[in-house]
Amino acid sequence: xxxxxxxxxxxxxxxxxxxxxxxxxxxxxxxxxxxxxxxxxxxxxxxxxxxxxxxxxxxxxxxxxxxxxxxxxxxxxxxxxxxxxxxxxxxxxxxxxxxxxxxxxxxxxxxxxxx
Amino acid sequence: xxxxxxxxxxxxxxxxxxxxxxxxxxxxxxxxxxxxxxxxxxxxxxxxxxxxxxxxxxxxxxxxxxxxxxxxxxxxxxxxxxxxxxxxxxxxxxxxxxxxxxxxxxxxxxxxx
Numbered sequence: 001x002x003x004x005x006x007x008x009x010x011x012x013x014x015x016x017x018x019x020x021x022x023x024x025x026x027x028x029x030x031x032x033x034x035x036x037x038x039x040x041x042x043x044x045x046x047x048x049x050x051x052x053x054x055x056x057x058x059x060x061x062x063x064x065x066x067x068x069x070x071x072x073x074x075x076x077x078x079x080x081x082x083x084x085x086x087x088x089x090x091x092x093x094x095x096x097x098x099x100x101x102x103x104x105x106x107x108x109x110x111x112x113x114x115x
Numbered sequence: 116x117x118x119x120x121x122x123x124x125x126x127x128x129x130x131x132x133x134x135x136x137x138x139x140x141x142x143x144x145x146x147x148x149x150x151x152x153x154x155x156x157x158x159x160x161x162x163x164x165x166x167x168x169x170x171x172x173x174x175x176x177x178x179x180x181x182x183x184x185x186x187x188x189x190x191x192x193x194x195x196x197x198x199x200x201x202x203x204x205x206x207x208x209x210x211x212x213x214x215x216x217x218x219x220x221x222x223x224x225x226x227x228x
Contacts, residue, residue, distance in 0.1 A: 004158070033215060043205065043218035056215050090158055101147035101166060101209060104216060106158035 001027055004107035006091050012113045018079040021110045025072050025093030031055075032074040033104060034066060037088040046089075049074055050096075078112075086114045117142040117208040121219035129227045134178075134193040136222045138206030141187065148189045149207040149216065150180055159205065165189060176200070201226045 005024045013019050025032050033056075034046040045058040049068035066076040072093075078085055088111050092104035122137040140146055148165040163174025170182045180191045189206060203223045207216040 035216075035218075042220050043216075045215040045217070048215055058215065092159075101149075101164055103149065103161050103164055106151075106160070108156075108158045 004091055004093050004105055006089075006107040006110050008110060009108065010111045010113075012115060013081050014115055015081055015083060017081050018077060019081060019112060020075055020077045021089055021091075021112070023074045023076075023091030023093075023107060025074070025091075026095070026105055029093035029095045029105070030072055031094045031096060031102075032068055032072060033092045033094075034074070034076050035090045035092065036060075037090060037109070038086070043090075046076065081114045083114050085112065087112060117146060117210045117217050119148075119206045119208045119217060119219040121204075121206050121222050123222055124220065125223045125225065127225040127227060128196045130198055131195050134191070134196045134200065134224065136191040136204050136206075136224065138180075138189045138191065138219060139187050140189060140206075140208050142208060142210060147209045148180075148182065149209070150174065150178070150189075150191050151205045151207060151218075152176075153203045153205065153221075155202075162191070162204075196224075196226045198226050198228065200224060 007022045031050045033048040037043045048056040052068045063079045068074045088109045090109045091107045094102045094104045096102050118141045120139045150162040151159040163172045165182045173179045178193045203221045206219040
Protein backbone atom coordinates (compact mmCIF):
# COMPACT_ATOMS: atom_id res chain seq x y z
CA UNK A 1 0.00 0.00 0.00
CA UNK A 2 1.10 3.53 -0.63
CA UNK A 3 2.02 5.49 2.48
CA UNK A 4 0.65 8.78 3.70
CA UNK A 5 1.33 11.51 1.17
CA UNK A 6 1.44 15.22 1.79
CA UNK A 7 1.51 18.06 -0.68
CA UNK A 8 3.27 20.33 -1.13
CA UNK A 9 6.50 19.28 0.55
CA UNK A 10 7.81 22.81 0.85
CA UNK A 11 6.02 26.13 0.94
CA UNK A 12 7.07 29.71 1.43
CA UNK A 13 4.42 32.27 2.33
CA UNK A 14 4.33 35.86 3.48
CA UNK A 15 2.97 37.01 6.82
CA UNK A 16 -0.75 37.70 6.59
CA UNK A 17 -1.39 35.24 3.76
CA UNK A 18 -3.28 32.00 4.11
CA UNK A 19 -2.19 28.50 3.20
CA UNK A 20 -3.79 25.12 2.54
CA UNK A 21 -1.96 21.86 3.06
CA UNK A 22 -3.15 18.51 1.77
CA UNK A 23 -2.88 14.98 3.09
CA UNK A 24 -3.86 11.67 1.52
CA UNK A 25 -4.03 8.85 4.10
CA UNK A 26 -3.22 5.23 3.57
CA UNK A 27 -6.03 3.51 1.70
CA UNK A 28 -8.67 2.29 4.14
CA UNK A 29 -7.62 4.60 6.97
CA UNK A 30 -10.47 6.83 8.11
CA UNK A 31 -8.66 8.73 10.85
CA UNK A 32 -6.39 11.61 9.88
CA UNK A 33 -4.49 13.71 12.41
CA UNK A 34 -2.36 16.81 12.00
CA UNK A 35 0.65 17.77 14.08
CA UNK A 36 2.88 20.83 14.11
CA UNK A 37 6.59 20.35 14.73
CA UNK A 38 8.83 23.27 15.68
CA UNK A 39 12.26 23.39 17.35
CA UNK A 40 10.87 25.33 20.30
CA UNK A 41 7.57 23.60 20.97
CA UNK A 42 8.29 20.14 19.60
CA UNK A 43 5.45 18.01 18.26
CA UNK A 44 2.02 19.37 19.04
CA UNK A 45 -1.35 17.95 18.12
CA UNK A 46 -3.56 20.18 15.99
CA UNK A 47 -6.72 18.16 15.26
CA UNK A 48 -8.04 14.81 14.14
CA UNK A 49 -10.75 13.96 11.67
CA UNK A 50 -12.64 10.71 11.44
CA UNK A 51 -15.25 10.06 8.77
CA UNK A 52 -15.40 13.77 7.85
CA UNK A 53 -15.98 14.89 11.46
CA UNK A 54 -13.51 16.57 13.76
CA UNK A 55 -13.08 14.15 16.63
CA UNK A 56 -10.27 15.72 18.66
CA UNK A 57 -8.77 19.19 18.77
CA UNK A 58 -5.55 20.53 20.22
CA UNK A 59 -4.90 23.89 21.75
CA UNK A 60 -4.37 26.06 18.69
CA UNK A 61 -6.06 29.34 17.70
CA UNK A 62 -9.01 29.41 15.34
CA UNK A 63 -6.71 30.47 12.48
CA UNK A 64 -5.92 26.78 12.18
CA UNK A 65 -8.72 24.76 10.66
CA UNK A 66 -9.17 21.54 8.79
CA UNK A 67 -11.58 19.34 6.99
CA UNK A 68 -11.87 15.82 5.71
CA UNK A 69 -13.48 14.65 2.53
CA UNK A 70 -15.55 11.53 1.87
CA UNK A 71 -12.48 9.75 0.47
CA UNK A 72 -10.67 10.46 3.79
CA UNK A 73 -8.29 12.95 2.24
CA UNK A 74 -7.77 15.90 4.52
CA UNK A 75 -6.76 19.52 4.24
CA UNK A 76 -5.64 21.97 6.85
CA UNK A 77 -5.80 25.70 6.45
CA UNK A 78 -3.95 28.43 8.27
CA UNK A 79 -5.25 31.95 7.80
CA UNK A 80 -3.46 35.21 8.53
CA UNK A 81 -0.07 33.59 8.74
CA UNK A 82 2.35 34.66 11.45
CA UNK A 83 6.10 34.17 11.57
CA UNK A 84 5.61 31.67 14.39
CA UNK A 85 3.60 29.41 12.09
CA UNK A 86 6.82 28.38 10.36
CA UNK A 87 7.03 24.68 11.06
CA UNK A 88 6.92 21.16 9.73
CA UNK A 89 3.31 20.08 9.50
CA UNK A 90 2.85 16.34 9.76
CA UNK A 91 -0.18 14.35 8.80
CA UNK A 92 -0.84 10.89 10.20
CA UNK A 93 -3.46 8.27 9.47
CA UNK A 94 -4.54 5.17 11.30
CA UNK A 95 -6.78 2.18 10.86
CA UNK A 96 -9.09 1.46 13.79
CA UNK A 97 -10.15 -2.15 13.75
CA UNK A 98 -9.77 -4.72 16.46
CA UNK A 99 -8.24 -3.95 19.86
CA UNK A 100 -5.97 -0.94 20.22
CA UNK A 101 -3.61 0.67 20.34
CA UNK A 102 -3.84 1.94 16.83
CA UNK A 103 -0.51 3.18 15.58
CA UNK A 104 -0.38 6.29 13.50
CA UNK A 105 1.44 6.30 10.19
CA UNK A 106 3.06 9.61 9.36
CA UNK A 107 3.63 11.35 6.09
CA UNK A 108 6.88 13.15 5.22
CA UNK A 109 5.44 16.51 6.22
CA UNK A 110 5.07 19.92 4.64
CA UNK A 111 7.76 22.43 5.56
CA UNK A 112 6.09 25.85 5.81
CA UNK A 113 8.24 28.95 5.99
CA UNK A 114 6.57 32.28 6.73
CA UNK A 115 8.56 35.40 5.85
CA UNK B 116 -3.95 13.95 31.23
CA UNK B 117 -0.99 12.12 29.83
CA UNK B 118 2.57 13.31 29.37
CA UNK B 119 6.00 11.90 28.67
CA UNK B 120 9.43 13.15 29.67
CA UNK B 121 12.51 12.24 27.72
CA UNK B 122 15.71 12.67 29.70
CA UNK B 123 18.57 13.92 27.59
CA UNK B 124 17.99 15.94 24.46
CA UNK B 125 21.24 14.63 22.97
CA UNK B 126 22.86 11.24 23.42
CA UNK B 127 26.14 10.25 21.82
CA UNK B 128 27.41 6.67 21.64
CA UNK B 129 30.15 4.86 19.80
CA UNK B 130 29.31 2.44 17.03
CA UNK B 131 28.74 -0.98 18.61
CA UNK B 132 27.93 0.45 22.03
CA UNK B 133 24.67 0.07 23.93
CA UNK B 134 21.96 2.60 23.15
CA UNK B 135 19.72 3.68 26.03
CA UNK B 136 17.12 6.41 25.51
CA UNK B 137 15.01 7.28 28.52
CA UNK B 138 11.29 7.94 28.68
CA UNK B 139 9.10 8.41 31.73
CA UNK B 140 5.36 8.76 31.43
CA UNK B 141 2.56 10.22 33.46
CA UNK B 142 -0.91 8.91 32.88
CA UNK B 143 -4.15 8.74 34.80
CA UNK B 144 -5.15 5.59 32.95
CA UNK B 145 -3.16 2.58 31.77
CA UNK B 146 -1.25 4.11 28.91
CA UNK B 147 -0.51 3.15 25.38
CA UNK B 148 3.14 3.96 24.75
CA UNK B 149 5.06 4.30 21.53
CA UNK B 150 8.56 5.03 20.28
CA UNK B 151 8.99 6.78 16.95
CA UNK B 152 12.13 7.65 14.99
CA UNK B 153 12.59 10.61 12.68
CA UNK B 154 15.38 10.81 10.13
CA UNK B 155 16.35 14.19 8.68
CA UNK B 156 13.70 15.71 6.42
CA UNK B 157 11.34 12.80 6.95
CA UNK B 158 8.21 12.03 8.90
CA UNK B 159 8.00 9.77 11.92
CA UNK B 160 8.35 6.01 11.71
CA UNK B 161 7.00 3.70 14.41
CA UNK B 162 9.70 1.66 16.15
CA UNK B 163 7.51 -0.17 18.64
CA UNK B 164 4.40 0.09 20.79
CA UNK B 165 3.37 -1.13 24.23
CA UNK B 166 0.09 -3.01 24.22
CA UNK B 167 0.03 -4.44 27.79
CA UNK B 168 0.42 -7.95 26.38
CA UNK B 169 4.09 -8.05 27.40
CA UNK B 170 6.31 -5.71 29.34
CA UNK B 171 9.28 -6.26 27.02
CA UNK B 172 8.45 -5.04 23.55
CA UNK B 173 10.59 -5.77 20.52
CA UNK B 174 10.54 -3.38 17.62
CA UNK B 175 12.18 -2.86 14.29
CA UNK B 176 15.89 -2.37 13.60
CA UNK B 177 16.90 -4.29 16.75
CA UNK B 178 15.32 -1.87 19.22
CA UNK B 179 13.34 -2.93 22.24
CA UNK B 180 11.70 -1.23 25.20
CA UNK B 181 10.65 -2.39 28.64
CA UNK B 182 7.51 -1.12 30.36
CA UNK B 183 8.07 -0.70 34.10
CA UNK B 184 4.93 0.41 35.87
CA UNK B 185 6.66 0.83 39.23
CA UNK B 186 9.10 3.31 37.67
CA UNK B 187 6.59 4.76 35.13
CA UNK B 188 9.26 4.22 32.51
CA UNK B 189 9.46 2.93 28.96
CA UNK B 190 13.13 3.19 28.05
CA UNK B 191 14.34 2.31 24.56
CA UNK B 192 17.44 0.16 24.13
CA UNK B 193 19.55 -1.42 21.43
CA UNK B 194 22.49 -3.67 22.28
CA UNK B 195 24.80 -2.43 19.53
CA UNK B 196 24.53 0.96 17.83
CA UNK B 197 24.93 1.31 14.11
CA UNK B 198 25.77 4.48 12.20
CA UNK B 199 22.37 4.29 10.53
CA UNK B 200 20.69 4.66 13.96
CA UNK B 201 21.64 8.35 14.06
CA UNK B 202 18.28 10.15 14.16
CA UNK B 203 15.84 11.79 16.54
CA UNK B 204 13.74 9.53 18.73
CA UNK B 205 10.38 10.40 20.24
CA UNK B 206 8.48 8.71 23.01
CA UNK B 207 4.71 9.18 22.86
CA UNK B 208 1.71 8.33 25.01
CA UNK B 209 -1.98 7.97 24.35
CA UNK B 210 -4.57 7.53 27.06
CA UNK B 211 -6.76 5.36 24.88
CA UNK B 212 -6.40 3.78 21.52
CA UNK B 213 -8.25 6.56 19.76
CA UNK B 214 -6.81 9.63 21.44
CA UNK B 215 -4.13 11.85 20.00
CA UNK B 216 -0.51 11.20 20.75
CA UNK B 217 1.34 13.34 23.26
CA UNK B 218 5.02 13.40 22.37
CA UNK B 219 8.10 13.89 24.44
CA UNK B 220 10.60 16.55 23.45
CA UNK B 221 12.77 14.08 21.59
CA UNK B 222 16.30 12.73 21.94
CA UNK B 223 18.82 13.19 19.19
CA UNK B 224 21.07 10.14 18.94
CA UNK B 225 24.54 10.60 17.54
CA UNK B 226 26.64 7.55 16.67
CA UNK B 227 30.39 8.05 16.57
CA UNK B 228 32.54 5.82 14.35
